[in-house]
Each structure stands twice: as C-alpha cells, then as structure tokens.
Amino acid sequence: MSTEIETMPHESSAAPTVRLSRRSEWASRGAISFLMQQGAENPGVLSLAAGFVDPSTLPVEETRRAFLELFADETRARQALQYGTSQGSESLRERLVPFFSALEGKAPAELGLTPADFFLTTGSQQLLSIVCEILFDPGDICLVASPTYFVFLGALEGVGARAITVPTDEHGMSPEALDEILSQLADAGELPRVKLVYAVSYYENPSGISLSTDRRPRLLDIVRKWSLAQRIFVLEDAAYRELHYDGEAYPSLWSFDAPRDTVIYTQTFSKSFSPGLRVGFGLIPEPLRQAVIDRKGNEDFGSAHLTQRIVSTALADGAYPPHLEQVKQSYRAKRDAMLAAAQDYFTEIPGARWEVPHGGLYVWMTLSAAVPTGFDSQLFSEAVKHQGVMYVPGELCFAPDQLERNHMRLSFGVLPPDQIREGMRRLAAAVKAVMG
Ligand code: PMP
Numbered sequence: 001m002s003t004e005i006e007t008m009p010h011e012s013s014a015a016p017t018v019r020l021s022r023r024s025e026w027a028s029r030g031a032i033s034f035l036m037q038q039g040a041e042n043p044g045v046l047s048l049a050a051g052f053v054d055p056s057t058l059p060v061e062e063t064r065r066a067f068l069e070l071f072a073d074e075t076r077a078r079q080a081l082q083y084g085t086s087q088g089s090e091s092l093r094e095r096l097v098p099f100f101s102a103l104e105g106k107a108p109a110e111l112g113l114t115p116a117d118f119f120l121t122t123g124s125q126q127l128l129s130i131v132c133e134i135l136f137d138p139g140d141i142c143l144v145a146s147p148t149y150f151v152f153l154g155a156l157e158g159v160g161a162r163a164i165t166v167p168t169d170e171h172g173m174s175p176e177a178l179d180e181i182l183s184q185l186a187d188a189g190e191l192p193r194v195k196l197v198y199a200v201s202y203y204e205n206p207s208g209i210s211l212s213t214d215r216r217p218r219l220l221d222i223v224r225k226w227s228l229a230q231r232i233f234v235l236e237d238a239a240y241r242e243l244h245y246d247g248e249a250y251p252s253l254w255s256f257d258a259p260r261d262t263v264i265y266t267q268t269f270s271k272s273f274s275p276g277l278r279v280g281f282g283l284i285p286e287p288l289r290q291a292v293i294d295r296k297g298n299e300d301f302g303s304a305h306l307t308q309r310i311v312s313t314a315l316a317d318g319a320y321p322p323h324l325e326q327v328k329q330s331y332r333a334k335r336d337a338m339l340a341a342a343q344d345y346f347t348e349i350p351g352a353r354w355e356v357p358h359g360g361l362y363v364w365m366t367l368s369a370a371v372p373t374g375f376d377s378q379l380f381s382e383a384v385k386h387q388g389v390m391y392v393p394g395e396l397c398f399a400p401d402q403l404e405r406n407h408m409r410l411s412f413g414v415l416p417p418d419q420i421r422e423g424m425r426r427l428a429a430a431v432k433a434v435m436g
Pocket of ligand 1 (some may be wrong): 051122123124125126204205237239267268269270275278279280284
C-alpha cells in the first residue's frame, strides 16, 4: 500500500511532464520572438526587420476625435462597450459597402454587396488563421508564391498543412506553373488534398511584387479547371492594397470571381490606419460562411466591438482619406530613401539585386548565392553584433520545398529616411565584410 502511494505521480519529486497538443508543436516556429529578442538584446541596432507601421504617422488626432464623437452619444457608447456579434459591428459593415466599392472603382449597386457580405476580424491575421482551421486537415495542401508571407506559412504549419511552392517571377505567381503543379498533383492522386491557393495580391510581403493584371483572371481559370474533386479556394490577402505609391493600380482577384464562389478576400486597417485597433475584414464565399462564423464563435464570438466602432466613425466623419494620403506620402518618401541607399551602397556588391516595390512596406534584396542570410549565418551576426542593423532573413519566407537562403526582407516602415539610409550603409558594410 505504502509503496503504491510513493509511486503516485503527484508524490514524485520530478515535475509532471507537460503534454501539449500536436497542433501546439506544429505552431512553434519562434522566428518573430527571436527577432524581437535580438532587438531587445542589442539596443542601438537599426531595425530594417520590423514590419511595424511608422509610429509618426499613427492617427492619434483622428482616433481621439472618433472616440469623442462616439462617446458624445450615450446610447452609442453603451452599444460600443457591449459585446458585438461574431460577424462584427453592423455599423462598420454598412460603411464597408461604399468603402470597398470605391476601392473596386464601382458603385455599390453595381457590385450588389450588402453589409451581410462582410465579416470583421481581429486584424486580417485572424481570417488567415480561421481559413486554415476550417479548410485543412493534416496533410492537406496549400499552394503558395515563392517567397510569401512567413506568418501565413507558420499558420499552415500550425494546422499540419503542406505548403507547395508555385514558381514566381516579377509578375507574381505563374499561372502556367500553377497549372503544371496541379496537373502533377492530379497524376499523383493528390488533387483531393488541394484546398487553397494563397496570394498576397498587392505588394507582397516580403517581395513587394504584385500579381500582374493579366495573370489574375488566368489564375482563377486554372483554379476552377482543377476544382474537380472539390472546390479549390483562392485566399486573396490584400493587406497592402491601399499602400499604393506609383505605377499600375491593380484590380482585385476578387473582381474576376464573377460567381463569387472561389475567392476569399481579406483586408486590414492595420497598415492604412492603425494596427493597434486590430480591425480587419473579409468577403467569404457563401459555402464557407457558416464554418467561419462557427469557428469565430469558438475563438472569441466577435472581435473588439469598440475598435470596430472607432474605425466606423473615422470612415463616417471623413478623417480616413486625408490620413491615408499622408501615410502614403510618408512611405513613398521612405521607399525612395531605401532605394536610393540601395543604389549607392549595394550596386558595387557582386550578385546583389533588389526589387522596386510600387507599394507596401518592403524591399526584397537578393545577394550572391554564396552569401546565406539566416539567423545562424555569418552575415546575420556581423550585421547585428558588429554593424548594428537587423533584417528579416529571406529563408523564413519560403515553403520548405523551395528554400532559398540568400535574400533579405528590408522594411522601410518604421525608421525615418536618414536612419533607413544609415541602416542600408551598415548592412552593405556587413555584406562586404563577410564577402571578404
Ligand atoms: N497579411 C500580410 C501579407 C501581412 O504582412 C500582415 C501583417 N504583417 C497581415 C496579413 C496581418 O496583419 P493584421 O492582422 O494586422 O491585419
């Protein structure tokens, strides 16, 4: 009897094992935490890594006014402080009809959208995650561009989905290559596992590339052609759509989905207004809507009602368009500062080349294939420890089937132009140091 009690787990001196779910293990990428830790441990480092928006352009005055307006009316204030619904504030969804129609360059009546078509989420990230949750069983397949948004790759891993790379050039994902890959997957009997194509359609994070206009309908045609075993959806991530600085204004992929049965569209107020408010929205094909609502019900039964009402008020009182203009002006100048510095400091580095982004927050820099850029590389340590500059290693942005190691994602979001230039000077010095 006594020996039995002694061997009971709670009597043992060792702490009991913590057994996390398999999903928790899949979700442990940790890249962001590592980057943040590097920043904290190395003060004085200029960060070209952070994808944050520019603190100096955040809408303090506009948000203060929206709060005062909302709280001037007690009934509205009480509504805003109450729970909302899983689908989100009716007031904001009503305003999204003209807001989104204007982006599409159409009258609301032409699009035939109603507030019921919009789903509000905690940033657009939540919809990316919910889509992964509702579509993928472990082993299912998502097709992605190369490179692509590394947090989405993490979300795929987190549900045990497989990311398969579609060859991508300066015009975005190649529809012909997509067709070829789907054909190969069909031959291998894997088509029933293909559930989604993920496309950051405007100024991709990290490459700054946009899918060209002529490729957009072709991509949808190919997805439809291979929707044989079941519908393959396209997740259009339009996070940077409004941060357009010059060049062509692209129509959305969504606009080519006439039957509205294929494209799941997500957008966010994080980049154009404030990420702290955590307001994103989506348009979801009818057959997925209930699953999204049910999943969201499990997660939070509705994103923060208060901040949705703030965005709604800012859209209604006219504060939004001039603010967006100001934000774009500031980022355009910072993009130009980064490109000018790239020209001045990197031109002489053999093998170095970079994309010119027409929007968004990133410049994608490629180095000679002999210069790896990862966390464990000589370059990363030279940059952070000796030169005092940090970047995001490009390898985080590739699916495991097509890993490339010689790129850097450089963000012009946070730092002012003079520090961007200094950061680029330091980075070029680090590259030259490791190239010898
Ligand atoms: N998609 C892309 C491509 C992004 O870069 C980001 C933010 N870095 C998001 C989605 C999510 O942003 P949020 O949740 O703030 O809307």
